[in-house]
Amino acid sequence: MVEQQTQTPAAAPLPRLDFIDALRGLVIALMVLDHTRDFVNxxxxxxxxxxxxxxxxxxxxxxWVTHLCAPTFVLLSGVSIFLQxxxxxxxxxxxRFLLTRGLWLIFLEITVVDFGFDFRPAIFLQVIYAIGLSMVLMSAVVHLPRRVVLGLGIVLVAGHNLFDGVDAATLGAWGLPWxxxxxxxxxxxxFIAYPVLPWFGVMCVGYGIGGIYLMEPSHRSRTLALLAIGALLLFFVLRLPNLYGDPRPWTVPADASLTPLAVMSVAKYPPSLDYVLVTLGISTLIGLALGRAPAWLLKPFLAFGRTPMLSYLLHIYLAHTFAVIIAQFYGVPAAHFIGTLSDPSRLRAxxxxxxxxxxYAVWLAxxxxxxxxxxxxxxxRATHKRWWLSYL
Structure with missing residues (x-):
């Protein structure tokens, strides 16, 4: 069962935490940058x-800055589940909600999302798929005590790199599940880019630390800041001597001045422990800073953060369409933007x-x-209560 404090019907109504929405909106904006770069750079x-x-x-x-997007989004999904x-x-x-919403996200991934990237039917399992399947799994584990869910998340996030040497090609019939x-x-x-277990671990961690977001604001900020700084310190302890936590040990590059970038170049597919530590450490500190930002600065981030699914879906089609339109001025056939996710060779030629x-100019547009x-x-959404609004 969920821990007692999450079941108490007399719990005080929880005000919406704007800094969570703002951070979610910021990572949506960074996702737009990443996918715009995919189409036009x-x-x-x-x-x-x-x-x-x-x-x-x-x-x-x-x-690299767009590396903050997926882990932050998945962690905040776990936090949101706890707050619900x-x-x-x-x-x-x-x-039931987690199961149905998770299945809905998987459906959106393999239909609306993948079509937006490729402009033709394709199956490319990315972050929306990973969030959806993680929610399906969460529909079972939310019945466990919160500390057990947190422990499960830590084990998955910290322990999956022990299996970096296992190759699906050597597993025969078990290759597909792997x-x-x-x-x-x-x-x-x-193609799958986001295998689920490490991302499910991040969601479990978000759910497990959800109680922090119920603390009095100053106490909450201190606790989150300590967690973020601790994550960054652990990142450097593990990463600098190449102890553990990433399948690609860093080495000094040919241009030694780029050594700091080599240290920060960590594996996202799947998300290594080092990747999770550094990205969530940084994004948590950014979230705390957003909590102190002026209202005018937060407006666009709050809009995106309160409509994450719709914003995600629309931005793919907008960025892809912008690329097609701009390319017409360079004599690039529009047909060459069909199938670019699978094979960009025509655009390269x-x-x-x-x-x-x-x-960056197209991103801002x-x-x-x-x-x-x-x-x-x-x-x-703020003025209407419809059941389907929680699915979009």
Whole structure:
């Protein structure tokens, strides 16, 4: 069962925590940057922006900062599940909601999301799939005590790197389950980038620390700050001597001045322990800073953060469509943007792509178009109580 304090019907109503919405909105904006770069940046079709032998510092940081998105989103999903339980949605009603919403997210991933990336039917299992399947799993574990869920999350996040050497190709019939659980790769029906177990661990951790968000504000801020600083310190303790926590030990690059970037270049697919520590440490500190930011600065982040699913879905189509329109001025056929997720070779042959500064300009344009839609939908959600609103 969920711990007693999450079941008490007399629990005081919990005010909406704006800094959580603002942080969620910030990572939505960073996701827009990442996917806009995928569609319009020249280098995106040529090499990995984290490849220190080819990239620039600006391009590296543009890609690296978007690493904050997925773990923050998944952690906050776990926190939100705990807060729902605190508000009184416990037992079967909570499990049913998590199960149905999780299955809905998986459906959206393999239909609306993947079509938006490829402009044709495709199956590419990414972050929405990982969140959806994690929610399906959470529908079972929310009946356990919160500390047990937290412990499970820590074991999954910290322990999965023990199995880095296991290759699905050597497992025969067990190869497909291993890909779905632990190792990205090609599937008989598509590709998986986000195997679920490490991400489920992050969601369990979010659920497990959810009680911190019920603390008095100053106590909550101190506790979150200590956790964030502790995560960053542990990252450096593990990462600098290459002790544990990432399948790719760092080495001094050919340009020694890029050594700090080599240290920070950690594995996202699947998310290594080092990756989770550094990204969540940084994003937690950013969230605390957003809690002190002026209201005018928070407006767009709050709009995106209160409509995360709609904002996510719309931005893919906006960024992809912007790329198609802009490319027409460079003589690139629109048809070459069909199937780009699976095979960008035609765009590479076209020489398509904008500079990094051009990429940032398109990113801002996407946000400008997206903001009024997110704002209007956030206002609608705040004034209407429809069951389907919790699914979009």
């Amino acid at each position: 020249r280098q995106a079709f040529l090499f990995d922006p984290l490849d220190l032998d080819k990239t620039s510092v600006a391009l590296f940081l543009t890609r 339980a605190h508000r009184g949605k416990t037992g079967w009603p909570l499990s 890909h779905l659980l632990m190792q990205p790769g090609v599937l008989p029906f598509g 076209d020489g398509w792509g904008l500079s990094l500064w051009g990429t 996407v946000l400008v178009v997206l903001y009024p839609m997110a704002k209007a939908y956030a206002r609608y």
